[in-house]
Amino acid sequence: MVRSTTAVELKGITKRFPGLVANDNINFELKKGEIHALLGENGAGKSTLMNILFGLYQPDEGEIWVNGNKTVIDGAGKAIELGIGMVHQHFKLVQPFTVAENIVLGNEPSKVGFLKYRKANQRVRDLSERYGLKVDPQMRIKDITVGMQQRVEILKTLYRGADILIFDEPTAVLTVQEIEELIEILRSLSAEGKSIILITHKLKEVMALADTVTVIRRGKVIRTLPTSETNERHLAELMVGRDVNFQVEKSKQEPGDVVLSVDSLQMKGEQSKNVLDGLGFEVRAGEILGIAGVDGNGQSELVYAITGMRSVNGGSIKLNGKDITNRTPREVSVAGVSHIPEDRHKHGLVLDFTLSENMILGNYFDPQFGKNGFIDFKAMDVLAQQLVTEFDVRGSGIHAKARSLSGGNQQKAIIARELWKNPDLLIAVQPTRGLDIGAIEYVHKRLVEARNQGKAILLVSFELDELYALSDRIAVMYEGRIMGEVDVDNRDDQQLGLMMAGDAAAAATAEGRK
Amino acid sequence: MKKQVGLMVMIILALTVVLSACGSKNDNGANNSNTGSNAGSASPETSEAPASKLKIGMVTDVGGVNDKSFNQSAWEALKKVTADTGVATKYLESKGDADMEPNLKAFVSEKYDMTWGIGFLFTDAMTKVATENPDSKFGLIDAAVELPNVESVAFAENEGSYLVGVVAGLMTKTNKIGFVGGMEIPVIKKFEAGFKAGVAAVNPDAAKAMKINYVGDFSKPDLGKQAAATMYDAGVDIIFHASGASGNGVFNEAKSRKDAGKDVWVIGVDKDQSLEFGDAITLTSMMKGVEAAVYKISTDLINGTWKGGQVVTLGLKDNGVGLPDTSTKNVPADVLAKVEEYKQKIISGEITVPTE
Amino acid sequence: MNTMRKIFDKSSFLVPLVAIILGLLCGALAMYAGGYDPWLAYSSLLKKLFGSPYDIGEAIRAITPLIFTGIAVAFAFRTGLFNIGADGQFIMGMTGATIVGVTLDLPWYIHAPLAIIVGGLFGGLWAALAGYLKAARGVNEVISSIMLNWIALFLSNYIVGTYLVLEGQQKSKPLHESSLVTIKWLSESMGNARMHWGTLIALLGLIVFYVVLWRTKKGYELRAVGLNPNAALYAGMNVNRTIITSMFISGVFAGLGGVFEILGVFGYQTVMASSWGYGFDGIAVALLGGNTPIGVFLGAILFGGLSYGSAGMSFGADVPPEIVRIVIGSIIFFVASHGLVKFFLKPFMARRSGKSKSEGGGAR
Structure with missing residues (x-):
């Protein structure tokens, strides 16, 4: 056997699902010690390919070679045996268990059936030191941050002796700082001789991290090339198949009257701490107010408070001068507030309703959708058809379940529904989360259009690029308060980061500079 | 996937073989459905016996045919009828109150010569079915339906209970005696009343302190066990139960206490329950002649002496109720002599046993 | 309308049907093992259900x-x-x-x-x-x-x-x-x-x-x-x-x-x-x-x-009541166990879909 320089080689992999070819004759080569990005839009076939490599699917055609040997991977167990580890997008951790317990799960060091905790902790500590993955083995998963949890996932694969690591959209759930730390971790892993496949649709990460990139589109490999020979724009073109417009066209516009005014809002949290702590701001017609901040500083609660989904303990919320504090969600909606929720599966859609039924989710009680307590399905379908056409929601028609739509199309459907209500105020929370470039471009365009039509928009996002691209003003939220506003025309990530971390001095300078 | 196809083919083949075997069995074995439903005891000569083409059916109440009580007694009587005369017999179990009527009807529509309903719960169903089918004959245990085509059998349970009350009253060491009833209905009240009177005749103190518990069900041994545990805890050493299958729990509790060295007893009901639960815990039993009555009336039908339209109450003098012979094992002769003395007084009318 | 379509979906009919058949076969097995005639038992069951107007009622x-x-x-x-x-x-x-x-x-x-x-x-x-x-x-x-x-x-x-x-x-x-x-x-x-x-x-x-x-x-x-x-x-x-x-x-x-x-x-x-x-x-x-x-x-x-x-x-x-309960139990068991029945059906479904690849009902 010749010592191969190739860790994994996939030859002519084809995988068919009913009605679609997910992978069409894909060739892919991962060299030892390299970081290889697999780039493609949602639904391009990246995950299918990796699930084949990890043994979760069987290819219909093609061969898999690992370390120079042809193999058949008929299950995750076989993949682990071959030294392949996968860090899933959605972590598979046992919440009440400690870090060490999770890592050794399934392969516990034990003596006559008793788990040897000290040994487990020690092994985990050794591993984490070796790769620079800082975690406390004795913390419980439910008590540590998402970034930490991801490290636990990585350690889990390393503990099982993985040399080939697959990362599925690893940055989707991380904050800016955590992403930077992850990049460090990946580099050190690669330096230790691990081979890494990075599944992503984010161009910036590809350029920052990967040595090589393979672009796939609609199940086919478009190109494989070193990152040194390309740039973001070029990759985007390869990925989407056309020229992509990164910059949203947005002209300066003088804002109109105050639409939403929030004053010294208070909301009690689970513990005694206030999740909203005397927060106040205004949004005017025809402007987009961006709310920046690290996740968990009260953004969700703010949105719940405005939309009536949670009641507040103090302060006031006024819409067009009328008090809507602690009204029911329906009253708020009827008063002219639309809401693109943060979690489209949890709040935005009833996934097992048809697309058509989802289109009247907040308006089903409106007389135009039926009289005498009955629903006028014809009217509902007419509206759904109209919105689907207008907003280009692609799927298997208005009678298909919302579940069957891709994330991007689900989001389009929600935006269509919320804009159709012709609100005075539109609240958009993480409106492009998990969407691919084409869809992001579309959502951004629609939001700016709505702003241009004179709607007030409150945009909550964790993506700084998005905030800067869309907002007329950006306010930073920290621990239930507004820390201050930053200048949208002179972007300063350093300062914004400090404000997001609660640095009052940075906030003061930001105010001064404005 | 190949493996699954193989498995599938094997299963189908296996089932096909089984089914075809069944089919062939159908041809030669069709006749054994004529004898009683207990296949193990089916004796071929009965079904083919030309002497009698009579058919007798029986419907149980929810207790089922293995209730170790009157349903079982009745069915044993019919099995004996089959063995002795070759008459075909069969039973159906009722899963709920609503099943009683169609079950009776099932026998009627199959032209059974007589159909038994076992238990007072049959009163309404039997009244209806018997009225609708005046040409069919019926037998009813433990209740009365006054129709010309129904023979009702009731028992003077109070008289038999009186005698076991005498036994309990004389034999209790703690002077505490318990009674566990099924449901608080007239027929069970008769047990209680007779028992209490019997105890009172020989041991008035124990009668006054008697513990009484109706568990509310005839088919819940767990409730019986619970009731017995409470009584034994309170110092009771003899329990008389009239609670059908719930009484199995009483025996169960007594057994575990006996094993732990406690001196406790149970007085069984309906049948000689020492045969089922052993002499170690069964003091004696208040036997009801269900088996004898069913046997007698069924053979009346076979012999052409069936009358119908009457309500027979079988008491001590008819040997319809009483103590089993096995009582000698645990009950001393002097106590049994006392029992015999009271029995004669009841038969002679010197003592009238209360019914409620 | 949608629900109607769902109800008359092919597999939604096939699965319960096969389930009932499997249950009946299983029950037959139990009766055969107990020395009873399954054929007669099932025909008696049908007769009990449809034998007379009274029974239907x-x-x-x-x-x-x-x-x-x-x-x-x-x-x-x-x-x-x-x-x-x-x-x-x-x-x-x-x-x-x-x-x-x-x-x-x-x-x-x-x-x-x-x-x-x-x-x-x-x-x-x-x-x-x-x-x-x-x-x-x-x-x-x-x-x-x-x-x-x-x-x-x-x-x-x-x-x-x-x-x-x-x-x-x-x-x-x-x-x-x-x-x-x-x-x-x-x-x-x-x-x-x-x-x-x-x-x-x-x-x-x-x-x-x-x-x-x-x-x-x-x-x-x-x-x-x-x-x-x-x-x-x-x-x-x-x-x-x-x-x-x-x-x-x-x-x-x-x-x-x-x-x-x-x-x-x-x-x-x-x-x-x-x-x-x-x-x-x-x-x-x-x-x-x-x-x-x-x-x-x-x-x-x-x-x-x-x-x-x-x-x-x-x-x-x-057939004694105990075995009758086994028979009924097995029929209901199979009807309730969609997954099990689909497992039995899978080879057949897969082969059929193999013939017409474009439509295919293969395992996903």
Whole structure:
């Protein structure tokens, strides 16, 4: 056997699902010690390919070679045996268990059936030191941050002796700082001789991290090339198949009257701490107010408070001068507030309703959708058809379940529904989360259009690029308060980061500079 | 996937073989459905016996045919009828109150010569079915339906209970005696009343302190066990139960206490329950002649002496109720002599046993 | 319309059918092993079901309460609630009907409808109690409604045994003729089987079940809350009120099941040692029927039919009750185990899809 320089080689992999070819004759080569990005839009076939490599699917055609040997991977167990580890997008951790317990799960060091905790902790500590993955083995998963949890996932694969690591959209759930730390971790892993496949649709990460990139589109490999020979724009073109417009066209516009005014809002949290702590701001017609901040500083609660989904303990919320504090969600909606929720599966859609039924989710009680307590399905379908056409929601028609739509199309459907209500105020929370470039471009365009039509928009996002691209003003939220506003025309990530971390001095300078 | 196809083919083949075997069995074995439903005891000569083409059916109440009580007694009587005369017999179990009527009807529509309903719960169903089918004959245990085509059998349970009350009253060491009833209905009240009177005749103190518990069900041994545990805890050493299958729990509790060295007893009901639960815990039993009555009336039908339209109450003098012979094992002769003395007084009318 | 399409989807028909066949084969195996004739037993079962007008009528009588409790459980399921308390609501329905039937004496055109309405309300309110506890205090409806089953049983026994009792008996006085909903002419033409209008109401109930859930705004709310309470809240629905409403409607159906057992079948109520279990059978019926109206209808027929017809197996083929229960159990086991049946079917499905690759129903 010749010592191969190739860790994994996939030859002519084809995988068919009913009605679609997910992978069409894909060739892919991962060299030892390299970081290889697999780039493609949602639904391009990246995950299918990796699930084949990890043994979760069987290819219909093609061969898999690992370390120079042809193999058949008929299950995750076989993949682990071959030294392949996968860090899933959605972590598979046992919440009440400690870090060490999770890592050794399934392969516990034990003596006559008793788990040897000290040994487990020690092994985990050794591993984490070796790769620079800082975690406390004795913390419980439910008590540590998402970034930490991801490290636990990585350690889990390393503990099982993985040399080939697959990362599925690893940055989707991380904050800016955590992403930077992850990049460090990946580099050190690669330096230790691990081979890494990075599944992503984010161009910036590809350029920052990967040595090589393979672009796939609609199940086919478009190109494989070193990152040194390309740039973001070029990759985007390869990925989407056309020229992509990164910059949203947005002209300066003088804002109109105050639409939403929030004053010294208070909301009690689970513990005694206030999740909203005397927060106040205004949004005017025809402007987009961006709310920046690290996740968990009260953004969700703010949105719940405005939309009536949670009641507040103090302060006031006024819409067009009328008090809507602690009204029911329906009253708020009827008063002219639309809401693109943060979690489209949890709040935005009833996934097992048809697309058509989802289109009247907040308006089903409106007389135009039926009289005498009955629903006028014809009217509902007419509206759904109209919105689907207008907003280009692609799927298997208005009678298909919302579940069957891709994330991007689900989001389009929600935006269509919320804009159709012709609100005075539109609240958009993480409106492009998990969407691919084409869809992001579309959502951004629609939001700016709505702003241009004179709607007030409150945009909550964790993506700084998005905030800067869309907002007329950006306010930073920290621990239930507004820390201050930053200048949208002179972007300063350093300062914004400090404000997001609660640095009052940075906030003061930001105010001064404005 | 190949493996699954193989498995599938094997299963189908296996089932096909089984089914075809069944089919062939159908041809030669069709006749054994004529004898009683207990296949193990089916004796071929009965079904083919030309002497009698009579058919007798029986419907149980929810207790089922293995209730170790009157349903079982009745069915044993019919099995004996089959063995002795070759008459075909069969039973159906009722899963709920609503099943009683169609079950009776099932026998009627199959032209059974007589159909038994076992238990007072049959009163309404039997009244209806018997009225609708005046040409069919019926037998009813433990209740009365006054129709010309129904023979009702009731028992003077109070008289038999009186005698076991005498036994309990004389034999209790703690002077505490318990009674566990099924449901608080007239027929069970008769047990209680007779028992209490019997105890009172020989041991008035124990009668006054008697513990009484109706568990509310005839088919819940767990409730019986619970009731017995409470009584034994309170110092009771003899329990008389009239609670059908719930009484199995009483025996169960007594057994575990006996094993732990406690001196406790149970007085069984309906049948000689020492045969089922052993002499170690069964003091004696208040036997009801269900088996004898069913046997007698069924053979009346076979012999052409069936009358119908009457309500027979079988008491001590008819040997319809009483103590089993096995009582000698645990009950001393002097106590049994006392029992015999009271029995004669009841038969002679010197003592009238209360019914409620 | 969509649901119709779903119901007549090929595999949704095939799977239960194969399940029943597998169950019958399994039962046959059990009977054969026990030395009984499966062929005769199954033909006796069919004969018991269809042999005479009386048997057809009585089978319908046995199926009717299962339709009601099946709807009750399925309705709650559709709205995200597990109404395990249908049994208690059934008993409350019986009790309500008995109270009205025994104590009042009115012309039939008022008396019977009043008894039905009161019984339905008893059941509905009993269920709404569990719904209220869930909505207001977060008490899991499974626990509260199971406990309410016992309370219902003993409460109704107390009411019947204390206020309505027929002297010296363990049952209520007979209901006034005017409150009964028996169909005399039909009974007479069917060998005196106990036929009653409740069966018709049960069928209407199936339609109401469909119309309410899939045609009305209330139903839209109910389903949304059931499928995704968070989205329902987002959409401005009152989730708590919806939970109570849903339990109420579910309870009305269960209660009506009890109502017609009294008004249509017995004409009196006994002091029950234990419940008849129709509520629990309703859970099985709802699951068998996939919580759809037609499914519940077919499930009730299967469940009720087997349960009534099983006496035929004892009668005609001398199969002892224990083995009859094994047979019925295995049929229901297979029908309920969709996954298992699909596993058996997979090789065939896959091969078929192999022929026409474009459509393919392969494992995903």
